[in-house]
Amino acid sequence: MKYGGYAGKILRVDLSSNRISTEKVSDEMAELYLGGNGFAAKILFDEVPAGTDPLGENNKLLFFTGPVTGTNMPVCGSRLVVVTKSPLNNRFLDSYAGGEFAAYMKYAGFDGIVIEGKASEPVYLWIDDDTVEIRKADTLWGKKTYETQNELRKMAGDRDIATACIGPAGEKLARIACILTGVHAAGRGGVGAVMGSKNLKAIAVRGTKGVEVADLEAFRLFSREIRGRISANAGTGTGLPTFGTAAVVEVNNKLGMLGTNNYQKEEFEHADLIGGKYLKENCFVANDACFGCSIACAKVNKAREGKYQNYLTVGPEYETLFSLGSNCGISSIDAIIAGDRLCDEYGIDTISGGSVISMAMECSEKGLLDPDSADGLDLSFGNHEAMVELVRKIGEREGIGWIMGEGTVRFAEHLGKGADKFAIHVKGLEVPAHSARGLPGMAIGYATSNRGGTHQDGRPTAERAGIVDPATTEGKGTYEVQVQRMTTFMDSMVMCRMLEGIFGPVGLTEDHARLVKVVTGMDLSIGNLKDIADRIYILERATNIREGENRSSDTLPWRFMNEPIPSGPSKGKYIPENVLNMMLDETYEERGWDKKTGLPLRETLERLKLVDLVQEIHEQK
Template identity: 40%
Template sequence: MPSAYHNRIARVNLTTHEITVEQPGAVYFRRAMGGWNIVAEVLIREVPPGTDPLAPENKLIFAPGVLTGFPISGASRHAVGAKSPLTGGFGATEAGGNWGAQLKRAGFDALIIEGAASHPVYLWITDGTIEIRDATHVWGMPTKETAEALRSEVGDHRAELAMIGPGGEHQVRFACLMHGTKDAAGRTGMGAVMGSKRLKAIVVLGKQRLEPADPERFSALARMMAQAVNSGERASSLHNYGTGVGMDGGLASGNLPIRNFRDGEFEGVERLSAENLMASLGVGMDGCFACVVRCKKVVKAEAPYVVDPTYGGPEYESLGALGTTCGVNDPVAVAKATELCNAYSLDTISTGVTIAFAMECFERGLLTLEDTDGIDLRFGNGDAVVQMVRKIAYRQGLGDLLAHGTRYAAARIGQGAERFAVQVKGQEYPMHEPRLKRALAISYAVSPTGADHCHALHDTGLVHADDQGFVQEGNLRSLGVLEPLPLESLGPAKVRATIYQTLRQATNNSLCMCLFVPWTTAELVDLVRVATGWDVTAFELMRVGERAWTLARLFNLRQGLSASDDTLAPRSYEPTTSGPLAEGGIDPEALRQAIHTYYAMLGWDRESGIPTPETLQELDVGWAIDYLP
């Protein structure tokens, strides 16, 4: 019998220690597919407006997808969601590795954590059972030591952990969840929510093999992708170097942020390239469950910092956030800062951008040496970055202020510091420049999680045509985006393309499929069919994404966010000081018009961005009408 889902969602109340299992049925799982849709529905139904994200009343949801756990490339991921302590709205992030596959193979489709323990605890999940165990002895430990101790305690080194380090324990607003020591559910502060519940870790060992509905066709698809990657036909640069390839190109185009998104020139960027990292520090490549791409760098160093390969190595976002955004070109310093983020469970993106914000404030005289405890917090000081990671994790000195993120810190510092806080809805920008990619500007502004690159359109792929005049980017072409579009466009055609890509990625975030494994739209449909036995179509899968995206919007509206929050950081409306983007920033009026067009195209009110009742009915979530503001 196919086992794409078990029809078992576990609910663990850490206050009462009650553990229950819900069985919502086949229609529920086909409508949701997992991931974001499960997260959004639980949050809308169960987290009332005004709930403190760090209170026991918040819910923390772990949700794989129907493909998670099958032995095929890209199907290793799961979503983690809660009301975000960073934004006050929809919190959702995804992680790869092995943990999500293990949860599915342990007999559960999702896990809902509610309440808060009276003392530190961890969960032990295996063979369809869940235990709540004491974790007092590992509270305070970094992630490596936590994993070693709890694997020893459960008696099996194959067990996988979702856990927090000191950053999550101290409820840093952008604390992440680490899965093992390399794989982060990085964004929106889910580690802080876990820390508020005094939940140190969730240890999982799954032994059940998942059976696809069509084993022969499933195996053929797995072999096809393996051959395409191993031959270099697909994902060759990721397979050989991971992300971070082409840092030089990012600088040349203007995509790579420099010194808090202020500048456009940077010397020594080649030192941070993936090619140089692998040549100088690399000890190998690592991968997620059953994936042939193996895109994760593993690095090691002895000086000037000891860098532990157990924690993997910096990928593109970390290289940008802890490197160029802070003006640092020392690869060992960036690798060490990345290691500490993984050890302490901090999002490398928000950590780096927050430190860069503090560096600019320091250089402008808004922060002093007294504020920084004597740290020379200037751009380019790699040692200062390493020190500030520790201070943020343990909320020491200036780190206590920065642990709230740039929006809060800027408001506290005052003196115009808000101009230097590069964030949307409280979440710091990723390492992709919306002044270059105007679809990204739309995506950042309207994102329910705050600025995020993983459910956005990177419109550099829309610029070029093939020999027939069609846009080269195949997945968008397969959805009906046929003609190339200029980067600077914010017109209706760009808005339409942005929506299509966003909904496709929201589908991926519900199926929990990795965007680094280049399945085509047709292949993705085939994968779902052969795994589940359901006669799904591309149309149905896009509706899955639209459902998730609209429900995420609805949760934000219920929590008090509005169309006025769909905007960019002030810096994006200004030119950089030099480089390719020195000609000018984004036109705020053109962006505003694009956002209103975006609302209308999605069936939301053109001015307020509130989904209409008819749209919710059309998406088969009529129940959500009762939750409209």
């Protein structure tokens, strides 16, 4: 192909027939969808029809890189996107991980891997440049993720490989199971269960090829400039390298926006015991970084004492300090470290795992779940031993852990008696650690995300920093579309979100266009990038529209729309239905979608060269 940055090839592996093939990436595909999530969204839409069982043979699992992957552009070279139809909510799903797997995939010569079908017995995929083999994984099946990856390295004769695998939770089809690559997780939406449903335990990849960018001199210049801007930036250049994302605990608690006790409150009296400063002073062991990243925001931490003292983890990240910490009312950092490590070992998404545990705690508090039905556990908020035990039970799918591994929506259906009010999810995906009630832009971001409750489509950054007024609701629909255009672009280049601090957190900029130019050679305006982002976002939404999605799907958890934050600096804030509706109208207006139905308008589809979707989308009316 004529553009730089791409390997130019996609690997296709059919596990039912053992057929392995490759296909070329066309220039037109790059021009329309850029790469990464854009390519994968297009393939998923074309090849996985509505009604497909996410855990059945006909679902597909796609591992993709972007044009910038494998280069040494700061904070850009490492990310992997995994795309599939989610078994948690039957929707389009993209989930991301750092580490080195994506760079190695590119070095082996592949922009993406499409996994199809289902193996008749446990297998793993071995990729060594052009050699691709489906190998037996009977000795790996049943093992946890760290051991699996260590075994794979031994089996590879200690050669330099990167690995991605599932743990017992994925093997046992827990719908909140993740994929672990090294110590990094593609966590959301049950990608691990899809991998398990295909009897695919792992992928090991070794690559020796490079990546050619379009304009090496311009690439070097821009790369040097970004490095300088990172060093000069207090947050990205100093805060993140020192404390990692854990520092957000103190920031959000001070704002009264730290989910506590299943989001019943948003201030946690023991926040100082689970924040970045406390971790740094008491548990810090070493820094860790994704492939080629100078920021090294990952922190290796060790539990200090008592029954958890042998646990070492890379993390916990901010999301996990919330999900296994404040949102379960837990102040024992040692227990959170243990819970984080166990989630990684079993292959459980820490956000969804923590959310279903905090929901169980609230249901116990409200009398909807008695100790007998909870395997005899005392599920009081703050009981860290119960939290750690529930992580184990979810991983083993044992006792109450079986239904909890299905996520909050199915857990609520199982409990009945109005438990759905305590399931904090959007479109079936559990909500992470950024306040919807305190940040209206974040709220509309959650509501209109194609995958559901994620902080990676809507973003909290600009409102939290006061760059955009967090007290205003008007204009937030339009604002959040700008943010989502930026995140969709980043996910198709497949870049780390931490670059927000350098390129800006609100929308697409000349920096984004310059990055595309030096890497691929495509000379695109900001307007061109917006069109690409809108095209991809509509394609994701169209995947969901085929499954019945419409305006009524773009909503928030009951609690966020009906219960104001009860105390603290953000006391009284919430998102009543009329405010959500006003922000939805703005969003649809900005996107060119029908305000009544939430479906993209015919002229919008035509403008974005999506004419083939006209029939499909408008048939659903």
